Amino acid sequence: MTRALEISSPSNPRVRAAVALRERRERTRTGATIVDGARELRRALNAGVVVVEAFVCDELLAGVDAQAALDALRASPAPIHRVTPAVFAKLAFGDRAEGLVAVIRPSSTALADLEVPSDALIVVLDGVEKPGNLGAVLRSADGAGAHAVIAASPRTDLANPNVLRASAGTVFTMPLAEAPTDIVLQWLRSHAVRIVATRVDAARPYTDADLTGRVAIVLGAEDEGLSVAWSARDVEAVHLPMLGIADSLNVSVTAAILLYEAVRQRATRVNAPD
Amino acid sequence: MTRALEISSPSNPRVRAAVALRERRERTRTGATIVDGARELRRALNAGVVVVEAFVCDELLAGVDAQAALDALRASPAPIHRVTPAVFAKLAFGDRAEGLVAVIRPSSTALADLEVPSDALIVVLDGVEKPGNLGAVLRSADGAGAHAVIAASPRTDLANPNVLRASAGTVFTMPLAEAPTDIVLQWLRSHAVRIVATRVDAARPYTDADLTGRVAIVLGAEDEGLSVAWSARDVEAVHLPMLGIADSLNVSVTAAILLYEAVRQRATRVNAPD
Numbered sequence: 001m002t003r004a005l006e007i008s009s010p011s012n013p014r015v016r017a018a019v020a021l022r023e024r025r026e027r028t029r030t031g032a033t034i035v036d037g038a039r040e041l042r043r044a045l046n047a048g049v050v051v052v053e054a055f056v057c058d059e060l061l062a063g064v065d066a067q068a069a070l071d072a073l074r075a076s077p078a079p080i081h082r083v084t085p086a087v088f089a090k091l092a093f094g095d096r097a098e099g100l101v102a103v104i105r106p107s108s109t110a111l112a113d114l115e116v117p118s119d120a121l122i123v124v125l126d127g128v129e130k131p132g133n134l135g136a137v138l139r140s141a142d143g144a145g146a147h148a149v150i151a152a153s154p155r156t157d158l159a160n161p162n163v164l165r166a167s168a169g170t171v172f173t174m175p176l177a178e179a180p181t182d183i184v185l186q187w188l189r190s191h192a193v194r195i196v197a198t199r200v201d202a203a204r205p206y207t208d209a210d211l212t213g214r215v216a217i218v219l220g221a222e223d224e225g226l227s228v229a230w231s232a233r234d235v236e237a238v239h240l241p242m243l244g245i246a247d248s249l250n251v252s253v254t255a256a257i258l259l260y261e262a263v264r265q266r267a268t269r270v271n272a273p274d
Numbered sequence: 275m276t277r278a279l280e281i282s283s284p285s286n287p288r289v290r291a292a293v294a295l296r297e298r299r300e301r302t303r304t305g306a307t308i309v310d311g312a313r314e315l316r317r318a319l320n321a322g323v324v325v326v327e328a329f330v331c332d333e334l335l336a337g338v339d340a341q342a343a344l345d346a347l348r349a350s351p352a353p354i355h356r357v358t359p360a361v362f363a364k365l366a367f368g369d370r371a372e373g374l375v376a377v378i379r380p381s382s383t384a385l386a387d388l389e390v391p392s393d394a395l396i397v398v399l400d401g402v403e404k405p406g407n408l409g410a411v412l413r414s415a416d417g418a419g420a421h422a423v424i425a426a427s428p429r430t431d432l433a434n435p436n437v438l439r440a441s442a443g444t445v446f447t448m449p450l451a452e453a454p455t456d457i458v459l460q461w462l463r464s465h466a467v468r469i470v471a472t473r474v475d476a477a478r479p480y481t482d483a484d485l486t487g488r489v490a491i492v493l494g495a496e497d498e499g500l501s502v503a504w505s506a507r508d509v510e511a512v513h514l515p516m517l518g519i520a521d522s523l524n525v526s527v528t529a530a531i532l533l534y535e536a537v538r539q540r541a542t543r544v545n546a547p548d
Contacts, residue, residue: 043519140527145517173519207538241537243419245317245447249530253414256527257534263515264481264535 007055007083010090014081018055018091018103024157032105033159034091035169038065038098042072043169051078052103057088060099069100078102093161106159111150111177111184116191120147120214121262123255124184126230128221129155135166136252137219142170144259150216151178152185153227181229188216195235197226198254200247202237209238211262219251219258281329281357284364288355292329292365292377298431306379307433308365309443312339312372316346317443325352326377331362334373343374352376367435380433385424385451385458390465394421394488395536397529398458400504402495403429409440410526411493416444418533424490425452426459427501455503462490469509471500472528474521476511483512485536493525493532 007015020026021034032052035041042065045051054073061070073080083091091101116122123141128134128151141149151158158178164171179187188195196209197218211217218235220226231237240254248254281289294300295308306326309315316339319325328347335344347354357365365375390396397415402408402425415423425432432452438445453461462469470483471492485491492509494500505511514528522528 046519136524136527139520140523142518142520143514143516143523145515168520170518170520205541207541240417240534241419241541242417243537244416244444245320246413246416246442246444249414249417250410253410253527253530256523257530260514260531261534261538263517267479267481267515 007081007087010087012087014053015055015083015087015091018101021103022093022161024160027157027159032103033164034161035102035104035164036093036161037165038063038069038100040164040169041100041102042069044102044104044172045069045072045076047172049107049172050105051076052105053079053081054100054102055081055083055088055091057083057085057099059085060088062098066098066100073102093165109158109176109178111179111187114148114175114177116193116214117147118214119212119266120193121211121259122146122148122150122193122216123259124150124152124188124216124218125154125251126152126181126218126220126226127155130221131156131160131162132166133221133251134158135163135171137255138163138167138170138174138176140252140256140259142174144256144263146174146259148175148177150184151176152181154178181227185229185232189234197230197235197237198240198258199226199237200239200242202239204236204238206238206240206258207261209236211258211265215262217255217258217262219255221251281355281361284361286361288327289329289357289361289365292375295377296367296435298434301431301433306377307438308435309376309378309438310367310435311439312337312343312374314438314443315374315376316343318376318378318446319343319346319350321446323381323446324379325350326379327353327355328374328376329355329357329362329365331357331359331373333359334362336372340372340374347376367439383432383451385453385461388422388449388451390467390488391421392488393486393540394467395485395533396420396422396424396467396490397533398424398426398462398490398492399428399525400426400455400492400494400500401429404495405430405434405436406440407495407525408432409437409445411529412437412441412448412450413444414526414530414533416448418530418537420448420533422449422451424458425450426455428452455501459503459506463508471504471509471511472514472532473500473511474513474516476513478510478512480512480514480532481535483510485532485539489536491529491532491536493529495525
């Protein structure tokens with residue numbers, strides 16, 4: 001590794017700058033964030049995300065994913081810093097970073113940048129607070145082949161490292177935008193996107209909704225449920241049957257159930273003779 | 275609170291004994307475990323779970339759930355110890371315990387104790403390692419009205435406090451059993467339970483499987499997938515379409531998608547004229 005500089009001091013300025021990106025304020029100031037883990041980093045590189053610099057701890061590198069990520073890193077113009085395990089422990093979150101951490105510049109999150117094909121399947125997450133929930137919704141949306149995820153009036157920043165991690169790196173390819181709830185609603189209407197919102201008190205089950213064509217599935221984040229804007233007349237409210245003692249599922253699980261019902265309906269429609 | 279004893283020392287023997295239950299060895303030795311959080315504790319009490327003792331921190335008690343749980347606790351014979359915030363910090367896991375922690379004795383987890391109605395919907399989780407995944411599967415199973423969750427050759431103990439927390443307390447009402455994989459397979463066959471297993475390489479999509487009647491949905495836990503025993507001839511293999519860049523979803527999300535497909539099929543069959 002001829003390009004590598006060995007860093008053994010936790011107070012090294014590059015290490016400190018990278019660690020500072022765990023704070024939202026610093027992410028906002030710099031437009032950069034920090035990504036942990038081999039799979040996530042590999043997906044970022046594959047997606048063409050700009051990697052500013054990477055930190056590698058040889059002693060902790062393990063697994064096929066880590067080697068593939070390192071190979072991809074070496075093929076990129078990003079500087080790679082070798083660090084000691086003590087320095088890496090300061091850089092990494094938890095124990096799942098597999099010896100790799102990188103500073104990246106995530107792409108735009110403007111609503112205007114989203115493409116809206118005629119069969120667009122969109123997830124809107126209203127007022128999400130926990131970055132892990134947003135990340136998990138991204139992962140489910142990726143699996144179901146959704147076209148975009150929109151965070152309406154989020155209470156977390158979309159570049160939070162926990163979003164990246166919980167998304168398993170799908171955040172780098174799934175189009176993601178954020179805007180205030182009223183702007184999102186206006187944007188959906190202007191693009192003729194039908195709106196299906198999940199509410200615990202809705203009369204119709206979600207399986208009765210038409211989830212084909214250009215449609216947005218709207219979910220309230222965490223316990224607060226949906227904001228009042230989603231009670232408009234053109235919003236179809238549906239519920240998920242809750243047959244046990246609990247009154248709701250985790251928002252990313254609910255998202256996945258509705259998204260895969262959309263996948264099922266779309267496959268059926270394609271295959272049906274009509 | 276006339277019954278309450280104030281504890282201000284973190285080295286109080288009752289506090290130490292409760293904290294020790296965070297370790298599997300101590301849970302196995304005592305047959306007890308520790309539950310965090312108001313919602314979880316309330317669900318344990320509602321389900322008739324034996325509460326050995328509870329620890330309450332008045333300064334941290336917040337919310338309707340916490341008050342309801344405290345009322346239910348007071349109506350139970352369990353001793354309630356008041357503790358200072360410093361002591362509570364030692365007892366509680368993370369910051370979501372809402373001022374309430376209790377030592378409980380979870381119920382039996384023997385396969386022989388499970389009831390198997392003719393339309394039994396069962397989830398089998400093979401080789402689960404992360405207690406959070408088992409808990410999340412329990413929560414999805416509860417929502418879908420499943421009859422039981424079986425942990426086949428689990429690599430975590432079912433009384434792990436993270437199972438309780440991730441299940442949102444549904445672990446106290448959802449019948450849960452554990453046994454070695456070969457015994458589980460034998461038990462399913464002896465009860466004429468059809469077996470549908472998810473594998474990434476299966477040819478049929480899960481929506482083509484009949485998920486009505488007496489059926490078990492089998493999921494491999496985490497990255498290792500299913501053990502070879504589930505490749506038997508009488509096991510129907512299905513896959514979940516993965517339409518994005520990732521090759522799998524979280525196991526609890528996969529479980530929820532299959533469980534709610536079962537709910538959909540069962541509702542359709544009931545409503546259809548036949």
